Amino acid sequence: MSESREEHARRLLGAVAGRLALNRWLLAVAMTLLVAVGWFGSVDPVLVVAASLLLILVAALSPRSPAQRERAVRSAAADGASLEGLSARSLAAAVVDPLVVFDAAGTAVLVNDAARVAFGAVAPGLSILMKFRAPEMQAAIEHIRSGASQAETVDYAERVPIERVYRVTLSAIGQGSGLFVMAFRDQSEARRIDRMRADFIANASHEMRTPLASISGFVETLRGPARNDPAAREQFLQIMQNQTQRMARLIDDLLSLSRLEMKPYLPPGASVDVRLIVQNVIDSLSPLAAESGVVIERTFGDEPIVARGDRDELFQVFENLLENACKYGQSGGRVVVSIERTEVPEPEVAVTIRDFGPGIAEEHIPRVTERFYRVDVDNSRAQKGTGLGLSIVKHILTRHNARLTIKSKVGEGASFTVHLPAR
Amino acid sequence: MNTHIVRSYDEELKYLRNRLAAMGGHAERMVDQSVLALVNADAGLARKVIEDDVFLDETQREVDDKAILLIARRQPMADDLREVVGAIRISADLERVGDLGKNIAKRVVAVTEGRQPLSLFRGLQALAELALTQLKDVLDVYASRSVDRLAFMRDRDDQIDAMYTSLFRELLTYMMEDPRNITPCTHLLFCAKNIERIGDHATNIAETVYYVVKGEQMPIERPKEDKSHGVVLSKE
Numbered sequence: 086m087s088e089s090r091e092e093h094a095r096r097l098l099g100a101v102a103g104r105l106a107l108n109r110w111l112l113a114v115a116m117t118l119l120v121a122v123g124w125f126g127s128v129d130p131v132l133v134v135a136a137s138l139l140l141i142l143v144a145a146l147s148p149r150s151p152a153q154r155e156r157a158v159r160s161a162a163a164d165g166a167s168l169e170g171l172s173a174r175s176l177a178a179a180v181v182d183p184l185v186v187f188d189a190a191g192t193a194v195l196v197n198d199a200a201r202v203a204f205g206a207v208a209p210g211l212s213i214l215m216k217f218r219a220p221e222m223q224a225a226i227e228h229i230r231s232g233a234s235q236a237e238t239v240d241y242a243e244r245v246p247i248e249r250v251y252r253v254t255l256s257a258i259g260q261g262s263g264l265f266v267m268a269f270r271d272q273s274e275a276r277r278i279d280r281m282r283a284d285f286i287a288n289a290s291h292e293m294r295t296p297l298a299s300i301s302g303f304v305e306t307l308r309g310p311a312r313n314d315p316a317a318r319e320q321f322l323q324i325m326q327n328q329t330q331r332m333a334r335l336i337d338d339l340l341s342l343s344r345l346e347m348k349p350y351l352p353p354g355a356s357v358d359v360r361l362i363v364q365n366v367i368d369s370l371s372p373l374a375a376e377s378g379v380v381i382e383r384t385f386g387d388e389p390i391v392a393r394g395d396r397d398e399l400f401q402v403f404e405n406l407l408e409n410a411c412k413y414g415q416s417g418g419r420v421v422v423s424i425e426r427t428e429v430p431e432p433e434v435a436v437t438i439r440d441f442g443p444g445i446a447e448e449h450i451p452r453v454t455e456r457f458y459r460v461d462v463d464n465s466r467a468q469k470g471t472g473l474g475l476s477i478v479k480h481i482l483t484r485h486n487a488r489l490t491i492k493s494k495v496g497e498g499a500s501f502t503v504h505l506p507a508r
Numbered sequence: 509m510n511t512h513i514v515r516s517y518d519e520e521l522k523y524l525r526n527r528l529a530a531m532g533g534h535a536e537r538m539v540d541q542s543v544l545a546l547v548n549a550d551a552g553l554a555r556k557v558i559e560d561d562v563f564l565d566e567t568q569r570e571v572d573d574k575a576i577l578l579i580a581r582r583q584p585m586a587d588d589l590r591e592v593v594g595a596i597r598i599s600a601d602l603e604r605v606g607d608l609g610k611n612i613a614k615r616v617v618a619v620t621e622g623r624q625p626l627s628l629f630r631g632l633q634a635l636a637e638l639a640l641t642q643l644k645d646v647l648d649v650y651a652s653r654s655v656d657r658l659a660f661m662r663d664r665d666d667q668i669d670a671m672y673t674s675l676f677r678e679l680l681t682y683m684m685e686d687p688r689n690i691t692p693c694t695h696l697l698f699c700a701k702n703i704e705r706i707g708d709h710a711t712n713i714a715e716t717v718y719y720v721v722k723g724e725q726m727p728i729e730r731p732k733e734d735k736s737h738g739v740v741l742s743k744e
Contacts, residue, residue: 206648208652212529214526215525215651216529219536219537220534222533223529243644244540245640291627448673451670451671452675452678457630
């Protein structure tokens with residue numbers, strides 16, 4: 086409390102000193118006059134001192150004149166003008182949406198980080214007409230740089246590698262600067278929600294029909310011919326339970342895939358220890374491996390191997406791959422997991438999961454990452470597969486700018502290699 | 509970009525490049541929309557794709573004329589000459605891509621006459637996605653001139669070929685299962701072939717771009733073929 090009073094007093098003192106300083110010339114003249122009058126007019130010195138004290142008091146407490154206030158405002162505005170000294174580069178870097186500044190010739194002058202992340206090879210000096218080739222974009226850019234319009238808004242969609250939709254606003258910068266700006270706003274989410282709904286209904290209705298048909302068939306049998314047959318009833322109920330479990334798994338996988346597709350497209354920036362993730366996956370799947378009679382061999386050391394990625398998503402990738410290897414490569418009896426670092430042509434971490442099962446025929450290899458594509462429908466059903474595992478893997482890897490290569494020969498097992506950029 | 513003493517020379521070269529970019533954008537759009545029309549049984553969209561092809565035909569002719577005129581008037585040397593000759597070749601490839609897209613669009617009505625199961629199109633969609641990625645990457649490299657990225661493209665071309673062979677086999681199986689599938693599946697086979705050839709054209713463009721930028725031919729190292737010519741289905 087006392088502190089705040091002290092503070093208050095100090096502030097008051099400061100204000101008084103400020104006022105006095107502002108009025109110092111007037112004050113000096115007045116004091117000189119008073120002293121002169123006292124000296125020559127032989128007035129009582131006490132009166133002179135009292136008058137000067139009064140003068141100082143008035144000066145200290147007098148409000149600011151309008152002219153002074155105006156001057157103060159002007160000087161504050163002069164301080165704010167440092168905004169003009171701010172470089173366009175740092176301003177663009179602070180914007181989270183992709184931003185490209187280009188000149189009348191259509192050459193990119195300034196590209197912010199967000200644009201570089203979103204569109205890859207965009208750098209100053211690039212002809213934007215050659216990079217943004219969609220017909221609407223071409224028309225909008227032409228309108229803007231020829232001066233036919235001051236501002237244009239178009240929708241721009243990139244289909245591959247991951248669908249993204251942007252609302253792009255193009256406008257001239259200032260008056261006659263000869264520069265134009267192109268700002269992208271990501272609208273992918275709304276589009277993805279739409280697609281997800283359509284996809285989900287199409288896929289789910291198709292894939293759910295089989296287990297549903299089987300369940301309803303068994304219900305019919307149980308009410309009819311098998312009504313009084315306890316052995317058959319037990320068997321049928323077991324089948325029905327398997328079918329409902331399958332439907333539940335299917336929904337889980339579909340939701341997982343949809344969730345992934347809903348995520349905004351952002352290449353993961355964090356560094357993760359791939360070795361640790363793979364080890365965790367091996368640990369978590371060892372019960373399954375023991376159950377299927379498969380031995381998991383690891384051929385990597387204990388030192389961390391770092392790559393860029395999202396821990397949870399990569400965990401799912403390796404989990405799906407290793408699970409597949411244990412299930413479908415069961416007959417081989419072992420699965421080998423290896424991690425390698427290569428520097429050429431680009432630094433990357435390659436994780437290979439190799440099984441020694443029946444292998445995949447050549448014609449199926451390019452297709453196995455498609456949704457619901459199954460090499461062997463019966464075997465997949467028996468292993469409780471949903472047909473979505475590898476398409477989840479592929480989706481995650483696309484987001485990571487990573488690749489999946491599959492090598493296999495019938496009868497010699499299969500190897501799945503994940504190539505993660507290490508940079 | 510280096511500059512010439514005659515300013516309009518630069519502008520003519522630049523104009524050629526921009527026309528090619530516009531063609532590329534149109535070709536990408538046509539391929540994308542034709543497959544979309546096929547999957548969604550959208551005859552209206554298919555019609556639009558067919559109409560769009562006119563733009564590519566006209567622009568290709570324009571690029572040809574402009575390039576010939578430029579050679580005659582400016583007598584370009586070294587990289588300028590490669591650039592102009594490259595433009596002629598790339599525009600021809602893009603025009604073919606447009607034709608192939610148009611051909612897919614033309615088949616939409618025939619394929620989607622009856623209600624086809626979704627699984628029939630899934631492979632085709634995946635194939636189209638690969639080919640489109642290939643085309644986009646090649647055109648991006650043409651814009652940025654960073655030819656070292658072209659190495660990955662050959663990988664993808666192999667993937668396209670393998671995928672096409674697999675699709676070929678799958679469609680044959682459907683036809684054997686049920687003769688009513690023969691009409692749509694035959695059309696789909698042609699569509700798949702078209703997409704596979706779009707991938708080939710993209711590879712051609714990649715080779716041209718490499719030549720334009722580097723001044724030497726891209727090293728040859730690929731076994732360039734799909735294996736569908738050997739596919740037979742034996743009755744088991």
